[in-house]
Amino acid sequence: MIRKKKKILMILSGIMITLGACVNQESGLPRGKNTIEVQNVEEGEETATSTVMADENITPTTNIEEMVTLSQTIKIEENITVTPVITEEIKIEEKDEVVQKYKIAIDAGHQQKGNSEQEAIGPGATETKAKVASGTTGVSTGIPEYQLTLEVAKKLEAELINRGYEVIMIRESHDVNISNAERAEIANNSGADIFIRIHANGSENQSVSGILTISPTKNNPYCSQIFAESRELSEEILNAMVEETGAINKGVMETDTMSGINWCEIPVSIVEMGFMSNPKEDELMQTEEYQKKLVKGMADGIDSFFN
Ligand SMILES: [Zn+2]
Numbered sequence: 001m002i003r004k005k006k007k008i009l010m011i012l013s014g015i016m017i018t019l020g021a022c023v024n025q026e027s028g029l030p031r032g033k034n035t036i037e038v039q040n041v042e043e044g045e046e047t048a049t050s051t052v053m054a055d056e057n058i059t060p061t062t063n064i065e066e067m068v069t070l071s072q073t074i075k076i077e078e079n080i081t082v083t084p085v086i087t088e089e090i091k092i093e094e095k096d097e098v099v100q101k102y103k104i105a106i107d108a109g110h111q112q113k114g115n116s117e118q119e120a121i122g123p124g125a126t127e128t129k130a131k132v133a134s135g136t137t138g139v140s141t142g143i144p145e146y147q148l149t150l151e152v153a154k155k156l157e158a159e160l161i162n163r164g165y166e167v168i169m170i171r172e173s174h175d176v177n178i179s180n181a182e183r184a185e186i187a188n189n190s191g192a193d194i195f196i197r198i199h200a201n202g203s204e205n206q207s208v209s210g211i212l213t214i215s216p217t218k219n220n221p222y223c224s225q226i227f228a229e230s231r232e233l234s235e236e237i238l239n240a241m242v243e244e245t246g247a248i249n250k251g252v253m254e255t256d257t258m259s260g261i262n263w264c265e266i267p268v269s270i271v272e273m274g275f276m277s278n279p280k281e282d283e284l285m286q287t288e289e290y291q292k293k294l295v296k297g298m299a300d301g302i303d304s305f306f307n
Contacts (some may be wrong), residue, residue: 015156093283102306104160105192107170107183108153109199110135110146119181122222122262129259131179136202138277141286144160146174148285155295163299168192194233195268197260200269202277209278210248214270217254222262229267236304237269247274271298
């Protein structure tokens with residue numbers, strides 16, 4: 001979590017000087033220019049210096065143009081009390097103070113070898129599914145989905161760290177064997193605030209292209225408590241990615257068939273970055289430039305979700 005640290009400064013457009021008993025009440029301060037040092041009594045720090053023009057008035061006022069951080073009555077000397085006349089309070093954001101960072105769990109979809117062993121599609125479910133599907137392959141490039149997902153996941157990791165997030169990577173190599181339910185469990189137990197699952201799509205129709213994101217449905221029997229936030233996360237990411245890449249917006253898909261979503265206890269979104277079955281999009285997704293746009297879009301969407 002990143003909290004803005006705010007410092008409140010006050011502009012003193014005037015101060016009232018009350019003369020103490022030891023000061024000549026008739027003349028007040030000596031005529032002409034008097035330099036006074038305004039001190040913060042509590043801190044004992046000098047915070048502003050001002051010039052007082054004293055005239056015949058017993059209680060001269062002056063203007064302090066400087067912005068000083070004073071909130072209470074201040075003293076110049078023992079026998080002169082200066083009360084700030086606060087006319088304006090402005091809040092200035094000093095800097096982002098990182099109190100506690102948001103943590104993002106990233107899963108690069110699939111792995112080198114799929115695992116057809118079965119696991120429950122959600123907590124308490126009797127229905128089962130393969131632990132990890134083998135994923136799709138680029139129709140033009142021949143590159144497997146698990147390679148593309150990890151390549152982009154690592155770039156997203158770097159971008160998010162650069163933006164002040166903490167990141168946990170579910171996998172950092174291809175030669176792993178982690179089921180979809182296990183991936184969700186790792187994310188749940190990592191202390192992450194959200195879970196981003198990176199995938200690429202495939203269709204029998206090679207002309208289909210575009211980006212879509214996936215969230216659970218409102219009535220998901222396993223994780224309906226994360227529906228609203230998952231849906232919002234999916235929308236933010238999708239919109240930002242489409243804006244950045246100019247790809248076709250395929251919308252947010254809601255489904256309760258994904259083990260890696262159903263086992264989740266934190267807001268989750270599957271990002272289908274594009275169709276590897278579309279020759280043009282397959283090739284595009286392998287370019288440095290397009291991957292940069294995909295990553296920027298995802299990171300912008302994550303920023304929007306938290307702001
Ligand atoms: Zn996939």
